[in-house]
Amino acid sequence: MRETCVSFxxxxxxxxTVYQAYQLDRSRLRSWSPxxxxxxVKLLASGRKWIPKxxxxxxxxxxxxxxxxxxxxxxxxxxxxxxxxRPSVDNLLAILKRL
Numbered sequence: 001m002r003e004t005c006v007s008f009x010x011x012x013x014x015x016x017t018v019y020q021a022y023q024l025d026r027s028r029l030r031s032w033s034p035x036x037x038x039x040x041v042k043l044l045a046s047g048r049k050w051i052p053k054x055x056x057x058x059x060x061x062x063x064x065x066x067x068x069x070x071x072x073x074x075x076x077x078x079x080x081x082x083x084x085x086r087p088s089v090d091n092l093l094a095i096l097k098r099l
Contacts, residue, residue: 019061022077026060030082039084065092069099 013019030036044050065087067076076095078087 016058016061022064022066022079024064024079025062026058027062027082028060030062031060033082036083067092067095067099075099 011018040050062080063083063086064079065076066074066078069075075098076087076092080086
């Protein structure tokens with residue numbers, strides 16, 4: 001929580017149980033594609049800092065975005081093709097507003 005400074009609950013899943021349950025993918029090729037590298041170049045150029053992980057992170061792990069309502073019903077399941085593939089913030093907020 002110190003790293004993110006968020007005021008809401010965050011799921012930590014070091015065993016990747018939820019990662020596997022949501023059927024997220026791994027790919028070294030897609031994780032370090034030219035598209036992904038370009039995203040990192042743009043982020044660094046905008047002033048973001050590179051903070052290397054000190055743990056045994058899986059750099060081939062691909063992410064996703066999921067919205068689960070108060071009743072535990074999955075309202076959005078977006079599995080990223082590569083690290084740069086994410087739904088827009090506007091799309092995520094629109095779904096949250098409908099809940």
